[in-house]
Amino acid sequence: MSAEREHALALLGGMIRIRHFEEKCAELYGQSKIRGFLHLYVGQEAVAVGVMQALGSDDAIVATYREHGHALARGIDAGAVMAEMYGKREGTSHGRGGSMHIFDVSARFYGGNAIVGGGLPLAVGLALADKLQKRPRVTVCFFGEGAIAEGEFHESLNLAALWKLPVLFLCENNLYAMGTALARSESETNLCVKAASYELPAWSVDGMDVRAVEDAARRAVVAVRGDGPLFLEARTYRFRAHSMFDAQLYRAKSEVEEWKKRDPIPSFAAQLRAEGLLDDESLAGLEAAADAEVARAVEFAEAGTWEPVEQLTRHVYCERDEP
Amino acid sequence: MSAEREHALALLGGMIRIRHFEEKCAELYGQSKIRGFLHLYVGQEAVAVGVMQALGSDDAIVATYREHGHALARGIDAGAVMAEMYGKREGTSHGRGGSMHIFDVSARFYGGNAIVGGGLPLAVGLALADKLQKRPRVTVCFFGEGAIAEGEFHESLNLAALWKLPVLFLCENNLYAMGTALARSESETNLCVKAASYELPAWSVDGMDVRAVEDAARRAVVAVRGDGPLFLEARTYRFRAHSMFDAQLYRAKSEVEEWKKRDPIPSFAAQLRAEGLLDDESLAGLEAAADAEVARAVEFAEAGTWEPVEQLTRHVYCERDEP
Amino acid sequence: MSDAAAKTRMISFRDAYREGLREALLRDPRVFLMGEDVGRYGGTYAVSRGLLDEFGPERIRDAPLSESAFVGAGIGAAIGGLRPIVEIMTVNFSLLALDQILNSAATFSHMSGGQVCVPLVIRMATGAGRQLAAQHSHSLEGWYAHIPGIKVLAPGTLEDARGMLASALADPNPVLIFEHARLYPIEGELAADAGAVEIEHARLRRRGGDVSLVCYGGTLDKTLAAAETLAAQGIEADVLDLRVLRPLDEAAILETVSRTHRLVIVDEGWRSGSLAAEVAARVAEHAFYELDAPIRRVCSAEVPIPYPKHLEDAALPQPDAIVAAVREGMAAHA
Amino acid sequence: MSDAAAKTRMISFRDAYREGLREALLRDPRVFLMGEDVGRYGGTYAVSRGLLDEFGPERIRDAPLSESAFVGAGIGAAIGGLRPIVEIMTVNFSLLALDQILNSAATFSHMSGGQVCVPLVIRMATGAGRQLAAQHSHSLEGWYAHIPGIKVLAPGTLEDARGMLASALADPNPVLIFEHARLYPIEGELAADAGAVEIEHARLRRRGGDVSLVCYGGTLDKTLAAAETLAAQGIEADVLDLRVLRPLDEAAILETVSRTHRLVIVDEGWRSGSLAAEVAARVAEHAFYELDAPIRRVCSAEVPIPYPKHLEDAALPQPDAIVAAVREGMAAHA
Numbered sequence A, B: 001m002s003a004e005r006e007h008a009l010a011l012l013g014g015m016i017r018i019r020h021f022e023e024k025c026a027e028l029y030g031q032s033k034i035r036g037f038l039h040l041y042v043g044q045e046a047v048a049v050g051v052m053q054a055l056g057s058d059d060a061i062v063a064t065y066r067e068h069g070h071a072l073a074r075g076i077d078a079g080a081v082m083a084e085m086y087g088k089r090e091g092t093s094h095g096r097g098g099s100m101h102i103f104d105v106s107a108r109f110y111g112g113n114a115i116v117g118g119g120l121p122l123a124v125g126l127a128l129a130d131k132l133q134k135r136p137r138v139t140v141c142f143f144g145e146g147a148i149a150e151g152e153f154h155e156s157l158n159l160a161a162l163w164k165l166p167v168l169f170l171c172e173n174n175l176y177a178m179g180t181a182l183a184r185s186e187s188e189t190n191l192c193v194k195a196a197s198y199e200l201p202a203w204s205v206d207g208m209d210v211r212a213v214e215d216a217a218r219r220a221v222v223a224v225r226g227d228g229p230l231f232l233e234a235r236t237y238r239f240r241a242h243s244m245f246d247a248q249l250y251r252a253k254s255e256v257e258e259w260k261k262r263d264p265i266p267s268f269a270a271q272l273r274a275e276g277l278l279d280d281e282s283l284a285g286l287e288a289a290a291d292a293e294v295a296r297a298v299e300f301a302e303a304g305t306w307e308p309v310e311q312l313t314r315h316v317y318c319e320r321d322e323p
Numbered sequence C, D: 001m002s003d004a005a006a007k008t009r010m011i012s013f014r015d016a017y018r019e020g021l022r023e024a025l026l027r028d029p030r031v032f033l034m035g036e037d038v039g040r041y042g043g044t045y046a047v048s049r050g051l052l053d054e055f056g057p058e059r060i061r062d063a064p065l066s067e068s069a070f071v072g073a074g075i076g077a078a079i080g081g082l083r084p085i086v087e088i089m090t091v092n093f094s095l096l097a098l099d100q101i102l103n104s105a106a107t108f109s110h111m112s113g114g115q116v117c118v119p120l121v122i123r124m125a126t127g128a129g130r131q132l133a134a135q136h137s138h139s140l141e142g143w144y145a146h147i148p149g150i151k152v153l154a155p156g157t158l159e160d161a162r163g164m165l166a167s168a169l170a171d172p173n174p175v176l177i178f179e180h181a182r183l184y185p186i187e188g189e190l191a192a193d194a195g196a197v198e199i200e201h202a203r204l205r206r207r208g209g210d211v212s213l214v215c216y217g218g219t220l221d222k223t224l225a226a227a228e229t230l231a232a233q234g235i236e237a238d239v240l241d242l243r244v245l246r247p248l249d250e251a252a253i254l255e256t257v258s259r260t261h262r263l264v265i266v267d268e269g270w271r272s273g274s275l276a277a278e279v280a281a282r283v284a285e286h287a288f289y290e291l292d293a294p295i296r297r298v299c300s301a302e303v304p305i306p307y308p309k310h311l312e313d314a315a316l317p318q319p320d321a322i323v324a325a326v327r328e329g330m331a332a333h334a
């Protein structure tokens, strides 16, 4: 297989994998296997998959409560992610965190943060540590457009720009923060204009086009590694409810349908077909592989074990000896 | 006296009054008559005096811990302000607040806030109340350039712009936040560029020129009353220490001397002389009036009484019957 | 009880809160509701659903994700003559607005020498029990009850869910109302003409005599359940619902203890530094000679709340633990 | 005591803190100090004066007025392998960073299943007594001591001011150090070779036997003064300095009470919901039978601290009030 084709199929497969995984999650939520809040990424897969292509294993990721896609795209084992959603010991966070708090230090995946805007200062700090230790690493910080209204956004972008820290601020603009449309949340809806006011480069990319995202992210990561922070807006859309308890009173069905026409998976598949890089068989192969992986993940999670209740307060304090 | 001359002398006298008042305060601090933190406004008088010309009695003011000048320029009785600094019952806040918390509701002067950035949301709310009650009032919110780094700045400007609220954000850029120079605090040091990113008009004015400030403030207040918020930067300088405990390690004496050449009081006096609006006698008259007022204020404060200790917890809860 | 009060209907906490909001909005044009997703979304917990249609976007005001600014704006609007009800989606996010609450809302009256009152109501959901994990499960009522200058309410009954808002709005001070999120869907009987309730006193929800159980908000139903279990075992408990967490109704606490001589406090806050500690301290100060046995507390374990149900259940106060604490206490020598 | 320890010099709290900082910066290249005006200004309280010249702007890092972001950046930097000391100028401004402290620093270890430790030290000035009024006089140590996942220290002696930082840096958890601002200029004797001190235990600073006085931080000197007055009146007090506010050294508290049978707690926090309440609760739970008299608390009055000296003095715990509380307690029947 050509490297080009291989990469294209990896991108497509990466998105399909996330989609299947999350559709399974929704089903498992209905069965009460997964509880609490569950925020699906359906529709936005091109962003996580595209961006992760640009990162090396030393680079760090900070994400939000809507982070299953990012975790999977980062290469974190689907079984461990699923086990986390079950609350099992075998989960990425040994079950303590659940859907909103996937952590995997070995993948430099620093959560999973359920406070909107809460991850931005963290990313600034990770980047500061890299800069002071002269490590050529990048920290990518994902957040929604809703977070832009928070003071943390403002303080963090300023710090990063002021100190020229290697942070890629990756804003997934899916147009809504729960039920609040961007125009009801920001006086200036051009997010790049906002970001540029901190004196950092600010770009926008079509978040429904995985190749465009990858390309922009690659350029962005190079820029960040050299010169400091950059803001990248990925224009995308969430196809499903904000979480599992959302009557979606705030948007018209027709709007959702309109965006679904730009679903990143079929669009990319069609493009690859047109380029002769994809046929029915290979698509079926990707689907089947995803199904199999998801099935294995569920099996793994089901077979997982519960943390004994006696361990309730474990990890409240760090168990390392040495700081 | 011509109206023009009268007004010019009022501006000059207004500044002289503040200067003399504060020089007395510094002296009284040395005598431990005034305690706690004392933040002098010396050098910045043109800003408060100029801006207050533009306000009607129905307009509101929100200020910071560096607010003696604003209180005096608003027409609050110097005796009551001085008594507040003494902590006497006859003070504006009945002595409870001291230098940093001058309140006078009858003058719509809402403090005196010692949390940097803390007054901005308050101003937004006062303006919201006016807007919802369809009152053509303006709220002027004074703050230093240091406050711009705080999340409250960001959140408040966005809210005001989004909801088109009648707030005049009046930033006194004196180049330092305690010992932190603007360039060490903001990645973008052009404050109007920052403010404009919220989609509101942002102007800058020479804060050492009282007429320029007045003129800009008048235009700004008209704009705010009609169309919503506006950001006005007054470029100024603080001649004295941040507070009474500041070794001023962070700036060169020569820099201070350079700025003192632009002292708003002698500069304006010289201008008025050149225009034939001021002579030695009238200047001496203004100085004498200021001295007399300050002397009366000190007398008033000295004669003031202490709140009985039994009243310690008074006003913790509001004494009004009806909300 | 009057005839009218005898007429009841089934209603959920959610709907009881909504009734209170509607009534307040209908009664006083100065009242408006402001917060994240209170309007178009219908409220995260559907408490405000329908109000946008009825009252319009000026009075059911969706705010951006800016907790500090919109809480501060509520303070300003209250000073400016309106009667804002600010909703902070949950207590977990209230930390972002805590500076405005403590340093502005709570201080203005005092530090202005009584000139500036802040007649503001802040509502927020609180509590755990829904597997929302470490950042979405706080119970910080006890923290807020530490702040002079504000009042703190915790409805644990439908009557209070329905009626505390009106009284909070009638108060010239900042009043915080903590709505336990676990209770929203719970239904029960409520008087057809339920309205404003007083917000000064604790209420004895059950009269026993063998032991005093003191609780509030999300621990009231659990404590009453424990009291039933205990009754079946021959132990009759007083159940005192604090209702008002600041200022505390100390007299009511001392009264029950002086009858039962034994005290167990149930509080969903983390044990150390919980509101339960304050209740214990008051009794150890002012009713020491009334006590026949050590005070006991049933609080949350000192752990960021874990996601899995079995661990979350173990972290929170449960009826079993209350029963066990009481039984241990009864066994203690008199 | 060894010969070396016997050699002492006069030093202020301010200088003792600075020595601790210098030593930490010299010893470990991963350590840096970050906060508002720590560098060019020399520190609001001059604690860090001179360090910028010695260690340069990368390690003595002035931060903009952005409490939330630079505390969060400290968390990130700690996770990223550095050992940040973040200075929040005063506890009054720490509210702006409380979300980062509670929802991030304190939760990461647990909610990541132990993967992410946060070896961060946060220092802040605390307390009243300098006529700084309602927004600049908080004592919120008790609030922080409520948070699982962090540790809280309160130096009340020169030894602790000098030595707690090193131990905090050696701890793999977030550790908060509260420096009482009133103490900075106070001078006293300190061992020439003073260094790291343990941060697990309370310390008995005076041994009496008639009554236990429990205090910490800014109330230690006042309590010791009260104990001297009491001694002159024939009452010998134990004075227990808590030092570590989270986790509390419960054993030490119970130990002193079980010897003296009387307890007075002195705490600059507002009374309701103070740390003193927690101490009282622990004793009422675990040493109830040891108590001969009601517990008493000498705390701050429940008022935003007023500016005038006579009112501020009246609002804060003072030696006189401690003496009075003890005497009332001694009069109580055994």
Ligand SMILES: Cc1ncc(C[n+]2csc(CCOP(=O)(O)OP(=O)(O)O)c2C)c(N)n1
Pocket: A066, A114, A115, A116, A117, A143, A144, A145, A146, A147, A148, A174, A176, A177, A178, A242, C036, C065, C089, C093, C096
């Ligand atoms: C500080 C804070 N406030 C409120 C919430 C509740 N909340 C959770 S997600 C969300 C919307 C966030 O929108 P956005 O940042 O655009 O991300 P998206 O959900 O669209 O991915 C809100 C309001 C929260 N988690 N944290």
Ligand SMILES: Cc1ncc(C[n+]2csc(CCOP(=O)(O)OP(=O)(O)O)c2C)c(N)n1
Pocket: B066, B114, B115, B116, B117, B143, B144, B145, B146, B147, B148, B174, B176, B177, B178, B242, D036, D065, D089, D093, D096
């Ligand atoms: C939230 C907060 N952080 C820190 C401080 C301490 N502080 C008081 S004034 C000040 C500098 C503010 O500078 P600026 O806003 O430029 O106003 P200026 O003093 O120059 O008038 C600082 C850091 C504070 N009062 N509030």
Ligand SMILES: [Mg+2]
Pocket: A144, A145, A146, A172, A173, A174, A175, A176, A177, A178
């Ligand atoms: Mg969004």
Ligand SMILES: [Mg+2]
Pocket: B144, B145, B146, B172, B173, B174, B175, B176, B177, B178
């Ligand atoms: Mg300044």
